[in-house]
Amino acid sequence: MAHSPDLKHPKDEFLSHVEDASPNISRNVNAKIWNPLMGISKDNLRSxxxxxxxxxxxxxxxxxxxxxxxxxxxxxxxxxxxxLTDDDKYWLRREVTNRWHLPKALYYTIALCSLGSAIQGWDNTGANGANLSFPQEFGIENNGWLVGVINSGPTLFGLLSAWAADPVNNLLGRRGTVFATGLFCIFPVLAQAFTQNWWGLMICRLFMGLGMGIKISTIPVFSAEVAPASIRGGLVTSFQLWVSFGMFVGYCVNLIFYRVGKLAWRFQLASAFAPAIPVVVFVWFCPESPRWLMKKQRYLESFQSFCRLRNTEMQSARDLYYAHCQVMEERDAFAGVSFWHRAWELFSVPRLRRAAVASGWIVISQQFSGINIMAFYSSTIFVEAGYSTLSSLLASMGFGLVLFVFAFPAVYTMDTFGRRNLLLTTFPNMAWCLLAAGLCFLMSTENSARIPCIAFFVYLFTAFYGPGIGPLPSIYFAEAFPLSHRELGAGLTICINNAVGSALSLTFPSLLKGLGPTGAFGFYAGLNMLAFVVIFFIVPETMKRTLEELDYIFGVPTRRHVSYQVGTWLPWWIKKYIFFQRKAKLEPLYKLDGSDDTAGAQ
Known part of the structure; x- marks a missing residue:
């Protein structure tokens, strides 16, 4: 980033007033969140x-x-x-008292871009219904591995395309990337309806993955970069909300075309193109990401974009200048220029490595939860339980409805209860629901309670998933990485997500056949508990911090984070919730240096 000779680095001025330097972004041993403007006199700040x-x-x-x-x-x-003027103070107060009162352009951008994610959910559930007919037409109904490869085609190709998120975003910007990837969600999706063999269908699904891998990496990042810190979690949750909506609509489409017969799968798969049409048409009316414009040194355009996304010019100037100061800190810490140098820094620089590990484990945990297996194979599971084809489709639609409805609470809880707390609360509950559903398969087929009990526990599992691990991955990887490595970090996370998701989708038909429903559900219940344990130790809270302040959150060494969880948080939790000691107090791990503000206990 270019600097004029007389532009003094904010941190330099601060160091002339205090003895302690700002914490090292990569190794923030004291867990301080540094405000680079703190301590600067008004005269020097003005200059x-x-x-x-x-x-x-x-x-x-x-x-x-x-x-x-x-x-x-x-x-x-x-x-x-x-x-500050009275008007300035009025709007600053409203950021706390009326934090959802923001310009229409912000909500338009979030809603339109997130609509593109509906394609992902719609395709998953289209494949769910198509699994009951296309294997028979192509004569591969007894080849579970091949069916699994076809279903996981988008994620398999997404393994490669996710890495392209960095150069594509660098070239086209956030809006241009959403537009370009939307085209891959129209033509290959429609082409599925005209395939005449299994390998033609698989090629179409592979090309879908080419667009989806980049799209899934970009949309949450775009949303996170335009949203204010106080409600960023709730706004980025809209990504998963639209995925859930797409899944529900996909189940409805499965039912609509059920009576078409052996050709039903063609309509069920091809109909998923619909959400992409308004996205590619209207995305150009969204403001470009102001942080991407900063990255490209287009500060005037960045300010104009902020003005469309914030209520006043003062708030826009505040967010732009504060982000600029923090980005200069990032520039000093992360010097990578080339693609491969920056890719290597994701593993060699501690702050970036911690973000990659935490984000990677969260997407792995989402796959471990078993939700994508439900999305692809719930109809198959309900047939195993004894449902007819029509009844299994109806039951799957109920699954989609529960998933959609219970995604809404996350809009509020994500920025109040916190990302980490939602994960630690919902994973154990999902585990026992899966275990209970699996045990219900052991009931006699003549028992009239067998099928309703299985459906009940599957739905209850979905209700816990909706506000927890459902929206978390897209929020977390979008905010965990600094601007210099955001696209690369998102691409790496999606690559991990697609790799694990593909592996589980490929193996589930064989797992179901080998272990039976009870064993398969029990296996995933165990994976849920494994996810819970690792999240407890390595995943930090990111709620209500600006994207730039998160450098200091992920700068805290993992050893320090683990020590806090075991030595401070766990004893506090036992005192308060086991021994009911109401006066038990929890000392926060993160503190905003120079003020009484804290970043929460986690």
Missing amino acids: QVNAFCREYGFQDKQDVFFRGALAAQNPVDYEDIPE
Whole structure:
């Protein structure tokens, strides 16, 4: 990033006032969240802001940016800043009291881009219904592995395309990438209806994966970059909300075309193109990601984009200037320039490695939960339970409805209860639901309660999944990586997700045949508990922190994080919830240096 000679780094000014330097982003041993503007005098802050405005063409906005910098410097005590106008303070207060009151352009961007994710859910459930007919037409009904390969075609090709998210985003931007990948979600999806053999169908699904791998990496990142920190989790949850909606609609389409007969699968698979049409048409009316524009040194456009996404110019200037200061910190810590250098830094730089490990484990945990197996094979599972084909499709539609309805609570709980707490609460509950559903298969087929009990526990499992691990992966990997490595980190995470998802989709038909429903459900219950244990130790909380402040969250060494969970959090939890000691207090792990603000106990 270019700097003018007279633009002083905010941290340099701060170091002239205090003895302690800012924490190392890659090794934040003291778990401090650093505000690079803290401690700078007003006169020096004004001179820095003026230099910034001269360099990036904001000479007529110097007063606006200075007020924004003051608000960023004192996010809690802004009421006592005389330079801020009454209107500034009014809107800053509303960020707390009315945090969902934001411009229509923000909600339009989130909703339209997330609509593209409906294709993913719709295709999964289209394949669910198609599994009952296309294997018979192509004569592969006895080849479970081949059926599994066809079903997992999008994720198999997504293994390769996810890595292309970085160069494609760099070239086309967030909007252009959403548009380009949307085309892959129209033509290959429609082509499935006209295939005449199994390998033609698989080729279409592989090309779908070419677009889906990049799209799934980009949409959550786009959403996270335009959303304010206070409600970022709830807004990015819309990605999973639309996936769930797509799954529900897909189940409905399965029922609509059920009576077509052996050709039903063609309509069930091809209909998933519908959500992509409005996305590719209307995405150009969304503001481009202001952080991507910053990355490309297009600061004037970035400010214009922020102005469309925030309520006032002062808030837009605050977010732009604060992000700029933090990005300069990132630039000093992560020097990678080439694609391969930055890819290597994901594993060699501790701060980036911790983000990659945490994000990677969360997507693995989502696959371990068993939800995608339900999405692809719930109709098959219900047939195993004794349902007729029509009844199994109806039961699967109920599964989709529960998934959609219970995705809504996450919009609120993601930024109040917290990402980590939702995971730790829902995984054990999903585990016992799967175990109970599996044990119900041991009931006699003559027992009238057998089928309703299986359906009940599958639905209950889905209800716990909806507000927990369902929306978490797309939120977490979108916010965990710094701007310099965000596309690469997202691509790596999606690659891990597709690899594990493909492996589980490929093996489930054989697993179901070899272990039976009870053994298969018990196996996934065990995987849920494994996910719970690892999340407890290695996944940090990211709620209500700006994307740039998360550098310091992931800068905390894993050893320090594990030590806190075992030595501080667990004893507190036992005192409060086992021995009911109401006065038990939990010392937070993260603290915003220079203020009383904390980042939560996790």
